[in-house]
Amino acid sequence: ASIHDAFVAASKEFFGTATDQGLLQRDPNPAIIQANFGQVTHENSMKWESLEPNRGSYNWGPADEVVDWAIANGKLVRGHTLVWHSQLPQWVEGITDAEELREVIRNHVSTTVGRYAGRIHHWDVVNEILAEDGSLRDSVFSRVLGEEFVRIAFEVARETDPSAVLYINDYNLDQANYGKVNGMVSFVQKWVDEGVPIDGIGTQTHISPGMGAGVQAALEQLASAPVREVAITELDIADAPVEEYTAVVQACLNVEKCTAITVWGVGDADSWRQGDNPLLFDYNFNPKPAYDAIIDLL
Numbered sequence: 001a002s003i004h005d006a007f008v009a010a011s012k013e014f015f016g017t018a019t020d021q022g023l024l025q026r027d028p029n030p031a032i033i034q035a036n037f038g039q040v041t042h043e044n045s046m047k048w049e050s051l052e053p054n055r056g057s058y059n060w061g062p063a064d065e066v067v068d069w070a071i072a073n074g075k076l077v078r079g080h081t082l083v084w085h086s087q088l089p090q091w092v093e094g095i096t097d098a099e100e101l102r103e104v105i106r107n108h109v110s111t112t113v114g115r116y117a118g119r120i121h122h123w124d125v126v127n128e129i130l131a132e133d134g135s136l137r138d139s140v141f142s143r144v145l146g147e148e149f150v151r152i153a154f155e156v157a158r159e160t161d162p163s164a165v166l167y168i169n170d171y172n173l174d175q176a177n178y179g180k181v182n183g184m185v186s187f188v189q190k191w192v193d194e195g196v197p198i199d200g201i202g203t204q205t206h207i208s209p210g211m212g213a214g215v216q217a218a219l220e221q222l223a224s225a226p227v228r229e230v231a232i233t234e235l236d237i238a239d240a241p242v243e244e245y246t247a248v249v250q251a252c253l254n255v256e257k258c259t260a261i262t263v264w265g266v267g268d269a270d271s272w273r274q275g276d277n278p279l280l281f282d283y284n285f286n287p288k289p290a291y292d293a294i295i296d297l298l
């Protein structure tokens with residue numbers, strides 16, 4: 001059985017992977033994804049600099065190809081990501097006028113969510129907006145608009161596709177009581193109280209050996225926020241130790257609100273963490289021990 005099918009049988013929603021247009025054209029990526037995973041996230045082609053490199057002029061080709069492939073193959077798609085300080089085009093970076101930036105965010109979010117309405121069911125609406133101490137991270141968005149950009153992005157996403165599940169996503173949310181985890185829970189609590197339509201918290205989970213054991217407590221703390229669900233959105237673990245991967249999968253199984261896991265790529269040769277070998281398939285696309293261990297666990 002595929003990891004995804006086994007995960008679904010354990011009452012979870014999906015087990016997916018990051019990929020992208022170029023990777024889907026290189027064997028054996030498509031076959032491995034077809035056989036093992038139930039969801040894909042665009043590794044880069046859905047980011048602002050890829051989609052709207054110049055104001056108002058969109059480059060949909062690569063992102064569309066991934067969505068079309070996913071739907072043709074029965075895979076869900078996680079939309080990654082609408083508002084992020086990184087991989088952001090210079091023309092957005094340079095905006096200093098508040099009303100202009102509000103309008104630019106509204107346009108980017110409504111155009112992108114609207115295009116994929118009914119095809120993309122989960123969105124990372126905002127990505128990496130917190131600093132390590134749990135405060136709002138410095139970015140053009142926070143400098144010009146303060147917290148208001150969060151409300152704008154979520155409200156426009158909700159209006160544009162009321163059926164999409166809207167996430168706030170971040171990294172270093174891997175241990176309970178860490179500053180950024182505390183900040184995430186209290187900001188989400190506050191924003192939801194204020195009516196901001198946040199449905200889920202995504203924890204990227206780019207981790208190293210020794211950290212897997214803390215993931216369940218971190219997920220439980222995130223799940224204590226008033227959101228419908230939490231998800232592990234970009235999992236990779238340096239050296240891919242069996243015990244670390246199984247600890248993370250078991251953590252999601254143990255936390256009721258944890259609905260999904262996405263690993264950040266298929267084979268180590270294509271990982272963004274070159275040299276860490278953090279994925280479930282090796283340089284030759286053979287399944288690694290952690291892959292077998294997850295199948296056994298499920």
Ligand code: XIL
Pocket residue numbers: 043044127171204234272
């Ligand atoms: C990474 C991609 O994997 C790389 O190919 C790219 O050069 C940089 O971005 N957090 C995120 C992801 O939310 O979008 C990042 O993806 C990894 C960290």
